[in-house]
Amino acid sequence: MADRPDEPNGKPAAGNGDGKPPEEQADINKLLRASSGLPEGKLEAVEPRRAGVVTKVRDPAVALAERARAEFEGYKDPQQTQLWKSIFRVSHDRSDPRNRSLAVLSNVFLHLHPAKINRDAVRYNFTWGMGGITFYLFIVLTFTGVLLMYYYHPVKVQAFKDILYLEHDVPFGKLLRNMHRWAAHLMVITTWLHMFRVVLTGSYKRPREFNWCVGVVLLVLTLLLSFTGYLLPDDQLGFWAVTVGTNMARATPLLGHEGPFGPQLGMTPFNDVRFGLLGGSIVDANALLRSYIWHCIGIPLVASIFMAVHFWRIRKDGGISGPAPVMLDSEMKPLRK
Amino acid sequence: MAMAIPRPRGASRKWVWLIVAVVVVGALALMVQDWHQLWKISSTPDNIPIVAMIPLVVFFTWLGFKQSRANDELIERLEADPQAAKTAHRKTLPWRPGWARELHVWPYLVRIEFMAALIVTIVLFVWSITLNAPLEEPANPNLTMNPSKAPWYFLGLQEMLVYFDPWIAGVVMPSLLIIGLMVFPYVDSNPLGNGYYSWRQRRFATGMFMWGFYMWIILIIIGTFIRGPGWIWFWPGQTWDHNAVVFDRNRDLHEIIAGWGLTKLNVYPWKAIFGGIVVGSFYLVGGLFFHWLMKRAQMSRETFRSWANFKRWATVPGELEMKILQRTSILQYLTFQFFAISILLAFPVKLLLRLLFTIKYVWVTPWFNI
Ligand code: HEM
Numbered sequence: 179m180a181d182r183p184d185e186p187n188g189k190p191a192a193g194n195g196d197g198k199p200p201e202e203q204a205d206i207n208k209l210l211r212a213s214s215g216l217p218e219g220k221l222e223a224v225e226p227r228r229a230g231v232v233t234k235v236r237d238p239a240v241a242l243a244e245r246a247r248a249e250f251e252g253y254k255d256p257q258q259t260q261l262w263k264s265i266f267r268v269s270h271d272r273s274d275p276r277n278r279s280l281a282v283l284s285n286v287f288l289h290l291h292p293a294k295i296n297r298d299a300v301r302y303n304f305t306w307g308m309g310g311i312t313f314y315l316f317i318v319l320t321f322t323g324v325l326l327m328y329y330y331h332p333v334k335v336q337a338f339k340d341i342l343y344l345e346h347d348v349p350f351g352k353l354l355r356n357m358h359r360w361a362a363h364l365m366v367i368t369t370w371l372h373m374f375r376v377v378l379t380g381s382y383k384r385p386r387e388f389n390w391c392v393g394v395v396l397l398v399l400t401l402l403l404s405f406t407g408y409l410l411p412d413d414q415l416g417f418w419a420v421t422v423g424t425n426m427a428r429a430t431p432l433l434g435h436e437g438p439f440g441p442q443l444g445m446t447p448f449n450d451v452r453f454g455l456l457g458g459s460i461v462d463a464n465a466l467l468r469s470y471i472w473h474c475i476g477i478p479l480v481a482s483i484f485m486a487v488h489f490w491r492i493r494k495d496g497g498i499s500g501p502a503p504v505m506l507d508s509e510m511k512p513l514r515k
Numbered sequence: 516m517a518m519a520i521p522r523p524r525g526a527s528r529k530w531v532w533l534i535v536a537v538v539v540v541g542a543l544a545l546m547v548q549d550w551h552q553l554w555k556i557s558s559t560p561d562n563i564p565i566v567a568m569i570p571l572v573v574f575f576t577w578l579g580f581k582q583s584r585a586n587d588e589l590i591e592r593l594e595a596d597p598q599a600a601k602t603a604h605r606k607t608l609p610w611r612p613g614w615a616r617e618l619h620v621w622p623y624l625v626r627i628e629f630m631a632a633l634i635v636t637i638v639l640f641v642w643s644i645t646l647n648a649p650l651e652e653p654a655n656p657n658l659t660m661n662p663s664k665a666p667w668y669f670l671g672l673q674e675m676l677v678y679f680d681p682w683i684a685g686v687v688m689p690s691l692l693i694i695g696l697m698v699f700p701y702v703d704s705n706p707l708g709n710g711y712y713s714w715r716q717r718r719f720a721t722g723m724f725m726w727g728f729y730m731w732i733i734l735i736i737i738g739t740f741i742r743g744p745g746w747i748w749f750w751p752g753q754t755w756d757h758n759a760v761v762f763d764r765n766r767d768l769h770e771i772i773a774g775w776g777l778t779k780l781n782v783y784p785w786k787a788i789f790g791g792i793v794v795g796s797f798y799l800v801g802g803l804f805f806h807w808l809m810k811r812a813q814m815s816r817e818t819f820r821s822w823a824n825f826k827r828w829a830t831v832p833g834e835l836e837m838k839i840l841q842r843t844s845i846l847q848y849l850t851f852q853f854f855a856i857s858i859l860l861a862f863p864v865k866l867l868l869r870l871l872f873t874i875k876y877v878w879v880t881p882w883f884n885i
Binding site: 278281293294295296298299300304306307311315338341342356357358359361363364367374375379381382383384386387398405408412413415416418419422425429430434436500501504506507511 | 614623708
């Protein structure tokens with residue numbers, strides 16, 4: 179009982195009575211006192227009263243039932259429970275603007291957002307939601323990708339069999355693989371459309387030039403993610419695509435053994451940039467392993483970092499660029515200061 | 516038909532467009548010899564995304580330009596009426612004095628994000644249930660795939676291999692593309708159109724980007740739908756002939772010129788010097804072309820009414836365009852010119868030289884060929 183002391187100023191005590199009007203709280207306190215059989219005003223344990231056995235048993239039982247009922251009343255609104263409040267720091271009160279802001283600010287996933295945005299910025303005709311969809315696809319890819327990793331060995335004798343196993347034996351394995359594949363293709367498309375939108379709205383202009391560059395890096399990483407994933411089934415499609423792709427690296431100027439000035443610098447098939455990419459002079463077991471690690475660890479890690487910067491910069495650059503009020507031709511200063 | 520109810524002009528023009536479109540599509544359809552081949556290429560699971568992307572790009576271009584037009588009309592109106600410009604809301608979007616400027620992210624944005632995620636998830640599920648990811652035979656280095664194609668989004672690069680040596684197509688061009696994209700915001704000195712759709716105010720910058728964007732997509736379409744076994748050009752609807760051999764009559768530019776009597780061009784160093792001059796002139800002419808292009812005012816129907824109008828358009832620079840050019844620093848200008856000529860112009864020029872005139876190299880040196 180000692181954990182529910184009355185606060186001197188009559189404010190409700192912490193716990194499940196929080197938020198109740200003082201009169202109601204007083205009622206509850208009265209009930210609590212009755213159940214503990216203590217005299218008014220004191221909650222410390224005192225000398226037990228002498229009484230008949232019946233009263234001794236019945237009174238506390240009735241009081242306990244009363245108390246249980248009162249407590250149960252408190253649980254009827256789950257948002258008032260200690261458990262709820264420990265998770266959601268802010269009550270979901272529609273009428274209170276402060277709570278709406280706090281709902282965003284106190285949530286780690288939402289706090290990348292500002293609490294409030296320009297009323298026109300939610301128009302999907304403006305951003306087409308393309309950046310957001312691209313990010314969502316990245317999350318889908320991470321999720322399905324991790325699930326695929328449980329079934330896949332990046333080993334020459336096993337990789338192809340794992341794909342067959344996924345397609346025919348793993349529950350929903352085919353769906354999983356298909357989703358990973360199509361989400362990847364879709365992400366390439368949405369990234370391009372997102373970039374296109376940024377151009378059409380002039381959103382790369384000051385002060386967002388740097389974020390545009392971060393975006394370009396993300397575009398390259400997206401394409402590299404797709405490319406490294408292509409080899410992993412270890413089938414003819416991936417093998418030849420990667421062979422064609424990495425053969426170009428032979429011709430890298432200076433760093434490739436068939437590129438301009440490459441041989442003069444001592445480049446051979448066994449030490450040039452292609453060798454470094456493949457871990458060998460042909461697409462084989464080492465290339466599979468390297469592809470796998472780039473695909474599952476290296477590039478996603480780097481991409482996540484760049485995405486974090488991308489989103490951070492959107493905030494720091496003043497949020498989404500528009501829809502901004504139009505500027506008139508005549509308002510442009512002729513010379514740059 | 517003097518009694519006919521006057522119809523808005525736009526409506527009848529729509530009909531004309533529809534008929535033209537039907538005729539064109541019909542004519543194209545008649546030229547298809549092998550529907551099965553066309554279907555086989557388009558329905559390959561890995562090609563579905565590019566098949567889907569074409570209408571998506573068309574749709575979003577339309578969506579962007581629809582908004583540009585609305586904004587451009589607003590700008591024109593405000594430009595003509597300085598008093599209105601001071602008081603107007605300056606957006607095409609509705610606005611009432613009492614409205615709050617800002618909205619709470621929770622729930623107004625979060626619920627949109629949630630719906631978008633839901634829709635994307637449903638699309639992915641449907642797509643993944645109906646269409647299986649491809650899986651070929653196990654990798655076999657001894658059995659070459661023909662044609663051996665990269666995934667569709669890299670076919671632009673692979674197609675470039677036809678026109679340039681691997682070190683240019685595979686290394687230099689992609690690097691230039693990436694760096695070119697990165698410098699894009701830094702060479703655009705036009706402060707107008709920041710945060711709203713507009714064509715009128717940023718025709719050159721938007722146009723240059725779209726030139727590159729569409730060129731890239733066209734290269735992908737060529738690589739996907741037109742290149743068959745042996746990377747040979749098969750028109751869409753033509754049967755892929757796995758035994759087809761094309762006898763490349765490709766010559767180098769200097770050989771053609773030498774054939775006209777300048778036999779010296781067949782030997783070094785003249786060969787290399789000649790190529791250098793050709794490439795140098797290309798940059799010069801290209802630079803003049805872009806310089807001319809960036810100063811052009813917007814075309815209108817008036818431009819094509821008379822030859823005099825057209826001549827005026829082609830020779831008298833636009834006012835807005837000159838203001839933007841004045842704001843451009845020399846470094847910005849030169850950087851733009853370099854990337855524009857090396858990517859936006861070099862690409863189609865080399866493509867046409869190769870496809871129409873079967874010219875392989877324009878510059879042959881002992882170290883590299885372009
Ligand atoms: C993995 C790829 C990418 C992701 C996940 C991503 C995500 C986003 C998101 C969520 C936004 C908020 C607005 C919107 O949804 O449109 C945004 C804005 C932006 N993005 Fe990206 N983006 C990616 C790639 C790119 C690329 C390729 C570029 C350009 C080359 C780019 C440039 C920008 C710029 C400049 C903004 C600010 C736009 C504005 O203020 O209106 N991003 N990005």
